[in-house]
Amino acid sequence: MVERLKKKARSAALQELPDWTYDKGRDAITRQFKFASFVAAFGFMSKVALLAEKADHHPEWSNVYNRVDVLLTTHDAGGLSERDVALAKEIDQLGV
Numbered sequence: 001m002v003e004r005l006k007k008k009a010r011s012a013a014l015q016e017l018p019d020w021t022y023d024k025g026r027d028a029i030t031r032q033f034k035f036a037s038f039v040a041a042f043g044f045m046s047k048v049a050l051l052a053e054k055a056d057h058h059p060e061w062s063n064v065y066n067r068v069d070v071l072l073t074t075h076d077a078g079g080l081s082e083r084d085v086a087l088a089k090e091i092d093q094l095g096v
């Protein structure tokens with residue numbers, strides 16, 4: 001059973017994710033991505049979808065034209081967990 005990160009572990013994790021914002025109300029992390037076009041945004045979403053399926057861990061997200069808003073939290077834990085941190089790092093490694 002995955003657990004929510006406690007304060008100290010969360011702070012340490014956030015230090016490694018400078019492009020992500022902590023959402024205290026949701027106990028989640030968010031990041032907005034912008035692309036040159038809708039097709040580029042959708043291509044990014046396809047890559048993230050494959051990562052998410054592989055990890056069995058899925059983002060809450062929305063797409064408007066060339067923008068993708070990603071929110072990561074762990075429903076099974078009721079908040080931010082190491083699974084979100086791992087997926088965020090993988091998304092960062094896509095190099096957008």
Ligand SMILES: C[C@H](O)[C@H](O)[C@H]1CNC2=NC(N)=NC(=O)C2=N1
Binds near residue numbers: 058059072074076
């Ligand atoms: C059964 C399945 O493993 C779970 O429902 C997974 C699927 N994807 C998930 N994604 C996210 N973000 N949080 C979860 O708790 C979660 N649980």
